[in-house]
Amino acid sequence: MFDRIRRSLSKRRGADDGSHRERGDNAGDAPSDGLRADGGTAAEPDSASLATRLRRSQFLESLPFWGPPGFLVLLFVYGAIGWNFVISLTGWEGLGQPNYSELSTEAYTTLLTDASFIAAFRNTIVLLLVFTVLSLIVGLVLAILVDRQIRFENTFRTIYLLPMSLSFVVTAIFWSWMYNPRIGLINESIRGVVGVIDSAVFWTTVELGFLTQAWLDDPRFKLAAIIFALMWQFSGYCMVVYLAGLRAIPSAQYEAARIDGASAVRVYRRVIIPQLGASTMSAAVVLMVFALKAFDFLFVLFGVNPGSSADILAVMMYRVAFDRLQWAYGSAVAMVLFVMALSVIGPYLYLQYRRGEL
Amino acid sequence: MSHDKRTDADSRISRRRYVAGAGALATVAVAGCSDDPEGDAGIEDDGADDGATDDGTTDDGGEAEAGELEIVHWWTAGGEEDAYNALLDGFREEHPDVEIVDNPAPGGAGSAIDTVIQNRVLDGNPPSTFQIWPGQALTPYTDEGLLEDIGDSVWDDEMREAYLDDIVDLSQPGGDLVAVPINIHRLNNLFYNVEVLEEADVDATDIDDPQGVLDALEAVDENTDAVPMAHQTQAPWSTLQLFEAVFLGQRGTDDYLSFVEGDVESLEDEVRAALELLSEYADYYPEDAGSISWDQGNDRLIEGEAAFLHQGDWAAGQYEAADGFEFGEDWDMVPFPGSDGIYHSVIDSFVFPTNNPSPEATEQFLNYAGTVDAQERFNPIKGSIPPRTDVPTDDFGPFLSRQIDDFDASDTQPPTIAHGTAVVPAVQSELEEAFANFNDNLDIDTAYEAIRDAF
Numbered sequence: 143m144f145d146r147i148r149r150s151l152s153k154r155r156g157a158d159d160g161s162h163r164e165r166g167d168n169a170g171d172a173p174s175d176g177l178r179a180d181g182g183t184a185a186e187p188d189s190a191s192l193a194t195r196l197r198r199s200q201f202l203e204s205l206p207f208w209g210p211p212g213f214l215v216l217l218f219v220y221g222a223i224g225w226n227f228v229i230s231l232t233g234w235e236g237l238g239q240p241n242y243s244e245l246s247t248e249a250y251t252t253l254l255t256d257a258s259f260i261a262a263f264r265n266t267i268v269l270l271l272v273f274t275v276l277s278l279i280v281g282l283v284l285a286i287l288v289d290r291q292i293r294f295e296n297t298f299r300t301i302y303l304l305p306m307s308l309s310f311v312v313t314a315i316f317w318s319w320m321y322n323p324r325i326g327l328i329n330e331s332i333r334g335v336v337g338v339i340d341s342a343v344f345w346t347t348v349e350l351g352f353l354t355q356a357w358l359d360d361p362r363f364k365l366a367a368i369i370f371a372l373m374w375q376f377s378g379y380c381m382v383v384y385l386a387g388l389r390a391i392p393s394a395q396y397e398a399a400r401i402d403g404a405s406a407v408r409v410y411r412r413v414i415i416p417q418l419g420a421s422t423m424s425a426a427v428v429l430m431v432f433a434l435k436a437f438d439f440l441f442v443l444f445g446v447n448p449g450s451s452a453d454i455l456a457v458m459m460y461r462v463a464f465d466r467l468q469w470a471y472g473s474a475v476a477m478v479l480f481v482m483a484l485s486v487i488g489p490y491l492y493l494q495y496r497r498g499e500l
Numbered sequence: 501m502s503h504d505k506r507t508d509a510d511s512r513i514s515r516r517r518y519v520a521g522a523g524a525l526a527t528v529a530v531a532g533c534s535d536d537p538e539g540d541a542g543i544e545d546d547g548a549d550d551g552a553t554d555d556g557t558t559d560d561g562g563e564a565e566a567g568e569l570e571i572v573h574w575w576t577a578g579g580e581e582d583a584y585n586a587l588l589d590g591f592r593e594e595h596p597d598v599e600i601v602d603n604p605a606p607g608g609a610g611s612a613i614d615t616v617i618q619n620r621v622l623d624g625n626p627p628s629t630f631q632i633w634p635g636q637a638l639t640p641y642t643d644e645g646l647l648e649d650i651g652d653s654v655w656d657d658e659m660r661e662a663y664l665d666d667i668v669d670l671s672q673p674g675g676d677l678v679a680v681p682i683n684i685h686r687l688n689n690l691f692y693n694v695e696v697l698e699e700a701d702v703d704a705t706d707i708d709d710p711q712g713v714l715d716a717l718e719a720v721d722e723n724t725d726a727v728p729m730a731h732q733t734q735a736p737w738s739t740l741q742l743f744e745a746v747f748l749g750q751r752g753t754d755d756y757l758s759f760v761e762g763d764v765e766s767l768e769d770e771v772r773a774a775l776e777l778l779s780e781y782a783d784y785y786p787e788d789a790g791s792i793s794w795d796q797g798n799d800r801l802i803e804g805e806a807a808f809l810h811q812g813d814w815a816a817g818q819y820e821a822a823d824g825f826e827f828g829e830d831w832d833m834v835p836f837p838g839s840d841g842i843y844h845s846v847i848d849s850f851v852f853p854t855n856n857p858s859p860e861a862t863e864q865f866l867n868y869a870g871t872v873d874a875q876e877r878f879n880p881i882k883g884s885i886p887p888r889t890d891v892p893t894d895d896f897g898p899f900l901s902r903q904i905d906d907f908d909a910s911d912t913q914p915p916t917i918a919h920g921t922a923v924v925p926a927v928q929s930e931l932e933e934a935f936a937n938f939n940d941n942l943d944i945d946t947a948y949e950a951i952r953d954a955f
Contacts, residue, residue: 235926236640236643236644237618237621237622237640237641237643237644237646238643238644239622258933318791321791322788322791322792323787323788323790323791324786324787324788324791325788326788326791356787356788356789356790356791358790358791359733359788359789359790359791359939359940360790360940361940361941364940443734444734444735444936445734445735446929446932447735447736447932447933447936448936449736449936449937449939449940450936450937450940451940461929461933464614464615464618465614465925465926465928465929465932466925466926466929466930467618467640467925467926468926
């Protein structure tokens with residue numbers, strides 16, 4: 143963050159310095175002063191030059207602009223994270239106040255042997271990866287389809303993007319109805335299709351009833367059902383990101399490839415998709431962070447106890463802290479979650495930084 | 501070009517305006533924050549008055565010490581809210597000078613209230629009083645001395661005599677009397693649809709023990725199209741309380757009490773037997789048990805699509821509300837087989853937090869909550885029975901009157917795990933997690949180990 147500020151400042155400084163010098167010359171200031179301030183050749187700082195330097199210091203000049211917000215962010219974001227880390231070391235439980243005099247990493251060592259943490263950690267990773275990859279693929283396919291100058295393009299785009307604008311609470315309730323094994327749309331349609339097949343292919347011997355499942359009850363399908371619902375919600379977002387990426391590719395490339403005789407599949411595979419790296423990157427980061435925050439979705443569906451087949455760290459953190467009053471342990475889970483989020487965001491920010499886009 | 505420049509300039513101006521606007525907004529917001537908190541309280545108060553009848557709050561200009569009584573509770577569903585408002589009406593009649601600030605934290609069985617209360621208590625800013633399960637659920641508060649001893653101020657001799665001993669004990673988990681129980685729900689009920697059972701040729705009153713329940717479920721499954729047991733597994737508490745019922749029915753109160761005290765290992769066989777039976781019950785749950793809430797399951801019992809339901813007697817409120825579904829003719833209830841003389845109690849109570857913003861009004865309210873008048877107003881509407889044994893039963897319907905008779909005649913009134921009175925919140929939460937996994941996989945070994953490790 144500071145790097146960013148400093149660099150944006152240095153840009154400004156370059157521009158401003160010119161005007162400063164000009165003004166200085168016009169006013170007929172002592173040339174030595176101007177030299178010292180700009181050239182840095184001063185041997186001893188006398189009071190006048192110090193005052194001038196302070197007055198001209200870009201740092202001080204800009205301080206009122208980035209200082210207060212920077213301070214607030216430091217305090218309320220990074221300060222809170224730091225404090226959370228300290229709490230995770232205290233062993234704080236119950237409704238008393240934490241004791242900061244004895245710090246230990248016991249909470250973290252307990253985590254390693256806690257079966258529910260291991261299950262939650264595993265589920266979080268699976269959710270993170272599978273959900274992100276699937277959403278990207280579906281989003282890419284949708285984007286390519288929508289990009290082919292179809293009719294009602296805007297309408298389709300809106301339809302696909304709309305789920306993204308719903309809150310997790312709405313989609314969770316909505317999908318719990320979809321997945322209801324008795325009256326839910328999914329099993330009803332499977333039954334319908336199976337019925338049609340049965341009546342059309344009267345000699346069928348394959349029992350297709352196994353296709354209807356209690357999607358949200360069965361530990362085998364629970365996480366997959368959640369991932370599917372989340373994918374439904376976020377692939378529209380991926381589509382929009384990819385669509386922007388596709389629009390940025392000059393149409394000359396399509397034409398050139400076509401003239402060279404490449405098939406449509408080949409054009410996309412060899413020419414277009416490789417250029418969508420930046421879009422993939424930014425969409426993936428957003429998706430991963432959403433996957434880490436899927437708390438609302440699970441909480442609405444299952445409350446604080448989704449069971450080990452669908453538990454994720456965010457839900458576990460809430461359960462441990464607010465159900466069991468084990469604040470320190472909950473903070474430790476939160477720190478793990480924080481490190482995971484950081485390891486998603488960190489490389490992305492670093493890459494952006496290297497590219498000079500930050 | 502020039503056009504571009506102009507739009508650029510425009511946008512710069514508008515950006516500057518944005519900043520100015522944001523600054524102005526922030527100033528207003530800060531001013532709003534630093535404004536008097538009574539502004540908010542006033543709004544909430546209006547809401548409370550709308551919900552209740554508007555007679556209570558007479559002018560309280562003179563009495564400064566009376567203060568405002570802020571009550572945090574989770575009674576926001578239909579019948580519960582009516583019962584709560586009836587309670588407040590009664591309190592207002594006796595203490596017209598106290599202004600009540602109603603502050604509900606909705607969420608079934610207190611799922612949201614805990615967070616609200618814990619945060620406020622940690623910040624040293626508790627409400628005047630709040631709803632909480634008595635018993636072990638109080639221990640996080642009593643451990644830190646966050647609840648006032650009301651043994652002298654509220655629990656006078658008259659009141660102590662009116663309450664059964666087990667209930668008084670639950671009000672003093674740390675030695676001091678700190679809570680006033682206001683209602684009791686029975687948990688070990690087995691509700692059933694009379695017609696479905698007749699069709700299945702099952703007589704519920706003939707079932708002797710939890711094993712017999714399984715036979716009855718089988719008979720229902722064979723002879724009717726109905727779901728034998730309208731159980732829900734979406735949230736684990738229903739299965740946890742069913743486990744409690746099975747264990748109580750198989751082993752009785754003494755073993756149950758040593759179980760909740762954490763002596764699981766010496767009861768290993770008994771716990772495993774209960775889990776075993778529970779896993780056999782699971783064959784007779786609805787196929788969408790994991791997607792429904794308990795009341796949706798109960799609806800199916802009302803519609804004649806399900807035979808049995810184990811649930812607290814709050815389930816009966818739904819039967820009362822259903823048209824043409826009469827107690828005795830259409831639905832009935834037996835104590836969960838094997839637990840006849842037991843009144844498995846789910847209790848709500850109010851407490852007196854320290855740092856109280858309105859000590860006097862709180863004391864008045866707690867005193868009132870312990871009276872016959874309060875419990876007579878509140879309980880018939882809530883569908884629970886009064887913890888006082890001297891409340892006239894005229895206003896209670898036939899079902900609740902029978903429950904009151906059962907309660908008065910009961911041998912023991914053990915606390916419950918699923919509703920907080922029997923174990924501390926951390927243990928309760930771990931047991932719930934164990935049963936969430938048990939709902940998933942019906943694995944007895946894993947469940948037993950998780951239960952053992954929970955204590």
